[in-house]
Amino acid sequence: MEARHGALEAVPITSYTIVVDDDGDKNDILRQKRVVEKQYIYDFAFGEDSTQEEVYSSTTRGLVRDVLLGYNATVFAYGATGAGKTHTMVGNQTNPGIMVRALNDLFNSIKGQQDVFQVKLSYLELYNENIRDLLNPSSGFLELREDHSGKNATVAGLTEIEASSTEEVMGLLLRGNRERTIEPTAANKTSSRSHALLSVTVTRIVGEERRLGKLYMLDLAGSERASNTKNRGKRLIEGAHINRSLLALGNVINALSYGSGGRYVNYRDSKLTRLLRQALSGNCRTVMVGHVSPASAHRDETRNTLLYAARASRITNKVEKNEIDVSFQVSQYRDIISDLRSEISRLKSKMVEDRPTSAELRSGRSTGTPVKQLREQIIATFREQMKLRRRLMDIDGHLMSLGVEAERQHQIISQWEARRTKLYTRSGRPGTTSSNAGDDFSEVSVHQAWSELSYIEREQERYVALRSATLKELDACRQTAVALENDLPEQLDSETEREMLSLLIRVHELEADKVALQGERLVESHELRRRGDMLQRFHRQQRLTDEIITRQRHLIEDGKIPLPSELQELYTLYQQEIHATTFSTDTAGIPYSVYDTLPPIKESEPLFKRNGERGYTGIALERLTNTADSEFGGRASTGGSTSTTEWDNSLPRLNTSSSSTHNQRPANTSTPPPVLFPPISKS
Numbered sequence: 001m002e003a004r005h006g007a008l009e010a011v012p013i014t015s016y017t018i019v020v021d022d023d024g025d026k027n028d029i030l031r032q033k034r035v036v037e038k039q040y041i042y043d044f045a046f047g048e049d050s051t052q053e054e055v056y057s058s059t060t061r062g063l064v065r066d067v068l069l070g071y072n073a074t075v076f077a078y079g080a081t082g083a084g085k086t087h088t089m090v091g092n093q094t095n096p097g098i099m100v101r102a103l104n105d106l107f108n109s110i111k112g113q114q115d116v117f118q119v120k121l122s123y124l125e126l127y128n129e130n131i132r133d134l135l136n137p138s139s140g141f142l143e144l145r146e147d148h149s150g151k152n153a154t155v156a157g158l159t160e161i162e163a164s165s166t167e168e169v170m171g172l173l174l175r176g177n178r179e180r181t182i183e184p185t186a187a188n189k190t191s192s193r194s195h196a197l198l199s200v201t202v203t204r205i206v207g208e209e210r211r212l213g214k215l216y217m218l219d220l221a222g223s224e225r226a227s228n229t230k231n232r233g234k235r236l237i238e239g240a241h242i243n244r245s246l247l248a249l250g251n252v253i254n255a256l257s258y259g260s261g262g263r264y265v266n267y268r269d270s271k272l273t274r275l276l277r278q279a280l281s282g283n284c285r286t287v288m289v290g291h292v293s294p295a296s297a298h299r300d301e302t303r304n305t306l307l308y309a310a311r312a313s314r315i316t317n318k319v320e321k322n323e324i325d326v327s328f329q330v331s332q333y334r335d336i337i338s339d340l341r342s343e344i345s346r347l348k349s350k351m352v353e354d355r356p357t358s359a360e361l362r363s364g365r366s367t368g369t370p371v372k373q374l375r376e377q378i379i380a381t382f383r384e385q386m387k388l389r390r391r392l393m394d395i396d397g398h399l400m401s402l403g404v405e406a407e408r409q410h411q412i413i414s415q416w417e418a419r420r421t422k423l424y425t426r427s428g429r430p431g432t433t434s435s436n437a438g439d440d441f442s443e444v445s446v447h448q449a450w451s452e453l454s455y456i457e458r459e460q461e462r463y464v465a466l467r468s469a470t471l472k473e474l475d476a477c478r479q480t481a482v483a484l485e486n487d488l489p490e491q492l493d494s495e496t497e498r499e500m501l502s503l504l505i506r507v508h509e510l511e512a513d514k515v516a517l518q519g520e521r522l523v524e525s526h527e528l529r530r531r532g533d534m535l536q537r538f539h540r541q542q543r544l545t546d547e548i549i550t551r552q553r554h555l556i557e558d559g560k561i562p563l564p565s566e567l568q569e570l571y572t573l574y575q576q577e578i579h580a581t582t583f584s585t586d587t588a589g590i591p592y593s594v595y596d597t598l599p600p601i602k603e604s605e606p607l608f609k610r611n612g613e614r615g616y617t618g619i620a621l622e623r624l625t626n627t628a629d630s631e632f633g634g635r636a637s638t639g640g641s642t643s644t645t646e647w648d649n650s651l652p653r654l655n656t657s658s659s660s661t662h663n664q665r666p667a668n669t670s671t672p673p674p675v676l677f678p679p680i681s682k683s
């Protein structure tokens with residue numbers, strides 16, 4: 001680590017806060033006494049005395065446990081050149097870094113287990129936008145390939161080596177590191193000029209089942225300012241590549257930190273971001289270790305790194321959702337049914353074709369399969385087709401259920417992540433370290449959600465494979481049916497046979513109708529479930545909005561801020577909406593208010609319920625509402641209970657008396673006035 005000199009200091013003041021003490025120009029008399037301090041709060045902050053083991057335990061040990069359970073995880077080091085990234089990630093033989101410690105932990109955990117584990121490693125470097133295999137450098141530059149969705153990138157031809165001990169891994173890493181492009185620069189004698197990615201794939205074999213967990217560990221090349229490094233020629237070009245890819249990474253982190261519905265996330269600007277796409281946005285737990293130098297020479301890089309780390313910590317593990325495309329499913333059902341109908345109509349057309357008479361047949365013109373046998377074969381193939389189609393529908397139905405379930409788990413995880421971020425920013429302590437029983441509970445449920453999700457993903461893979469096998473079978477069956485149909489005109493000779501066949505067709509028509517109805521019902525029920533989920537989410541959002549409006553009203557009232565007329569109008573509209581909803585009823589005549597679509601006046605309930613707890617976020621999410629007399633009952637023109645007469649806000653005061661607003665249910669719950677605000681006096 002570079003010695004500290006100059007004015008800027010980046011100092012961890014607690015185990016999770018870093019303070020940058022930037023007292024600027026000492027010669028500036030006016031500002032001499034003014035210390036400009038900027039505090040950054042992270043999950044953990046490490047000082048110069050922190051050991052490799054401390055860094056590893058706090059950042060990565062938990063990820064190793066997750067990988068063994070079948071999750072994906074990434075840890076990457078980010079920071080200015082010479083700030084200590086390689087030291088943290090790779091380390092040396094006597095004092096190894098995260099990579100070796102993680103694998104050591106992994107092997108130790110596997111040792112005590114009954115299940116069979118398989119651990120495979122690959123190690124690559126990204127140098128000047130070229131990928132090289134560090135375990136097999138002679139293979140030249142490798143190609144980065146993406147699947148059709150563009151979300152999963154793989155490196156074609158990358159060597160994967162199976163390892164079973166820490167010593168073996170040590171050997172492989174040393175071998176790989178020797179191949180890494182390291183050059184002396186003005187800023188660092190052993191500067192890594194490439195990004196190095198160690199991928200560890202752990203397969204856990206439990207009976208028939210295989211669980212796959214991946215751990216990516218990445219040592220990035222350092223960001224550098226050309227003016228600071230005094231690099232020339234080749235070094236300068238390398239630096240430009242490094243900065244370009246780091247800039248792309250920074251942009252991705254930036255965009256992701258805006259959350260869903262935020263900015264467009266462009267992963268395509270560099271191979272680094274394409275490689276890290278899954279780690280940053282997908283089904284993956286990611287840790288960023290930001291490295292800063294306390295030296296003033298690195299002032300800008302330090303600020304940049306601290307800022308990126310702060311943004312990265314805002315990325316709520318935005319697991320990309322498996323959106324359930326119901327219309328796609330509907331069109332699949334339609335395809336199946338139209339296939340079925342066209343087969344029936346083909347069969348029908350054969351019925352009306354001229355056929356030989358019994359006499360002709362008896363005279364020996366026809367030599368095909370006997371009619372009875374043929375009929376049985378046709379019935380059997382139809383039955384088989386129906387069976388396969390039903391299986392297909394079951395598979396599709398199951399895949400849809402899995403999709404809905406996955407979306408639910410994603411929600412649990414996202415909520416947990418969002419709450420964790422809030423806790424973190426409000427209390428200055430990360431939620432994960434809280435000893436609160438409720439947080440432990442939520443930790444457990446989020447772990448369950450991850451575990452569910454990984455199970456769902458495996459199930460989805462299994463069912464997709466089953467689906468394509470069933471489709472193949474169906475195709476073969478259909479061809480057999482066509483071949484049998486072609487035989488028909490030769491064989492049918494009597495009216496009885498025709499009638500039998502037309503009856504058969506009728507049966508199959510009914511069958512097709514049944515399939516159609518079943519398909520539609522299935523799709524509808526899934527759609528209803530999905531909408532139910534969406535409604536719940538909207539309700540949650542609405543409660544939050546109500547809460548925000550209420551609090552803002554408190555601010556307006558307390559601060560005696562005059563209310564702009566447009567806002568007054570919006571309040572009026574809002575109330576009208578609430579009024580309309582209160583008196584609307586559903587098809588059964590039950591008022592919507594019974595469903596609690598709006599926050600009831602006196603009810604006090606936390607937004608996120610937990611075993612006997614109020615709320616997670618530190619925002620007391622009780623509903624700050626009025627007493628029963630507030631809404632259509634009478635306070636309309638009272639103008640509230642404000643004692644200050646000179647303030648003319650035209651909004652009545654909110655009733656802030658805790659006894660009347662908190663933790664009480666109205667006595668008569670059958671007619672709750674589910675309105676947040678008292679009527680605005682002007683209206």
Ligand SMILES: Nc1ncnc2c1ncn2[C@@H]1O[C@H](COP(=O)(O)OP(=O)(O)OP(=O)(O)O)[C@@H](O)[C@H]1O
Pocket residue numbers: 001002048079080081082083084085086087088188190191192193220221222223291
């Ligand atoms: N915490 C530390 N304790 C002891 N030495 C350290 C520490 N951090 C870094 N160093 C030493 O500082 C020097 C530069 O560190 P390192 O090579 O890890 O930086 P880097 O961020 O990877 O740089 P680059 O981006 O140029 O590759 C190395 O000699 C390294 O051993």
